[in-house]
Amino acid sequence: MSTKTPTVNKRYPKYGWHNIKRDFQLNYALTLMILPVFAFYIIFHYGPMYGLQIAFRDYNPVDGVTGSPWVGLRHFISFFNNFYFGRLIRNTLLISVETLVFGFPAPIIFAILLNEIRTSWYKRTLQTLSYLPYFISTVVMCGIIVNFTRSDGVINDIVAAFGGQRKTMLQYPQYFRPVYVISGIWQSLGWNSIIYLAAISGIDMQLYEAAKIDGAGRFAQVFHVTIPSIAPTIIILFILRMGSMFSVGSDKVLLLYNSATYETADVISTYVYRRGILDGDFSFSAAVGLFNSLINFFLIIVTNKISSMVSETSLW
């Protein structure tokens, strides 16, 4: 008997009884092996999706997820009419856009500049140091930020040395986003440059030689060889990044914001946390979360479509 025999017999419907039986005879061990993980996905991924029905119900612990009374779209409508609706959308989008505008080009520029360094030990050292912040936990990083931006912290020392006013920055709404975005760049600059460095190292050296013979200097080589060669990578990462435009994680915001800075710092995910977990308003916050998930899902589908149109690359 050859082990290469395909399990599926084409004469019968693929998921018909005949093939299911045959597959179980041959692959029952595989089925047993996948079972725990299959159960995990059903329970912990599809379970919460089933639980999303509480967004359309008035959840109370006594009646449970499936027993609480239906209320239709009431929670959604009350969210759209909510005093904070505009603020949440604005903050979520602005944090995303600012992270994108300042955070997206930074690793590209870093990778290109790094590639121009020919001293290999220096280049390696720079790389190692630049990846380092990525491994610091969010809590520790936010702890450092809180410490540095205090009115007697090191950043205020520098500000004061230039004649500025000392301020506990995280108490002022106007500083929240700059602090958030800059610290984000600090943490991910080196790490995000890895993929561009890989793209650059894949460029055919002949292109550079040809450019040199045609009289291209260092800058001309960067602008006419390096950048065009990594442009597909840049475009795809940009498009895919657009797909997460509406998802700002709650982790870092929760650690950095406080009621004084809700004006600029409160995003959808932190609002869901406060209303749901802290206030126990489960149905309403599930509705807000579902609204956000649907937008994210839609954006991912659209950006992936665009990505596969622009290039061969797509997520599936």
Next chain:
Amino acid sequence: MAKNKITVNKANKIKASFGSILFDTFNHIFLGLVAIICLYPLLYVLWASLSDPLSLMKHTGILWAPLQPPTLWGYRLTMQNKNILVGYQNTLFLVVVGTTLNVFFTAMAGYVLSRKTYLWRNLIMALITFTMFFGGGMIPTFLLVKGIGLYDSRWALIIPGIVSTYNLIITRTAMAALPDSLEESAKLDGAGDFTIFLRIALPLTKANIAVITLYYAVGHWNAWFNALLYLKSSSKWPLQMILRQILIINDTSNMSDVNASANQDADMMFMARELVQYAVIIVSTLPILAVYPFIQKYFVKGVMIGSIKG
């Protein structure tokens, strides 16, 4: 700085122009500054943690070295602190037990889903991939975890995240690349699927296993949000939750030793708190930084694997 190190490619006989040398010089210095900025905040914390607390309180501006006379007071207080020790233990439990289970189940599922003759492969894969794009979100997940009785249990930080879809997909890709002939010859020798997985697929995808082990381990080490959601009793809190208490909420009230050793003196208490904050950052980050230079290349490899369409 490293000006004399700049090598001009002599082979092509084109002399480096003045502009080119100028650019190189600036580039070396600029990127050197970027690297220093990446490193400096940690150095500042390290130096501050070793500084004399009184001088540190008076000091303004950046630090170049620990302020004299250096002291280990902050570290002594940290080590005496029960919460931090308990947090460390809880985190170690999560990292060791959690990561082991993560890797085992991820690898096993990755193996099954890489078998081309398995009938349910595509169906299960579609089911799994979909969860990357849509999920129930925080609230239904919270109610579910509470509903099945995991609330306030350490397992709430392990079981709901036992397999990460991203890691599963890169594992599946790695295992699908193994030649079919290996599986065939093992089957002829009488090996079952589980044996093939354990004795052939696992050892041959060591690099990938190393990558996902690191991802999971660092994930457990750094995680705090699920603990905030699911763990009520602080005796089960991982280190990061304790750190949040000390660093962000600035609450050292339950650190009786800090308060006791400070003798209720407000200044002393303030200084002790300050030093402890710096010291805990170092103590909690040190394990990762210590192994970081050795494991760095695996992480980089992980990014590469992930960037190839799986």
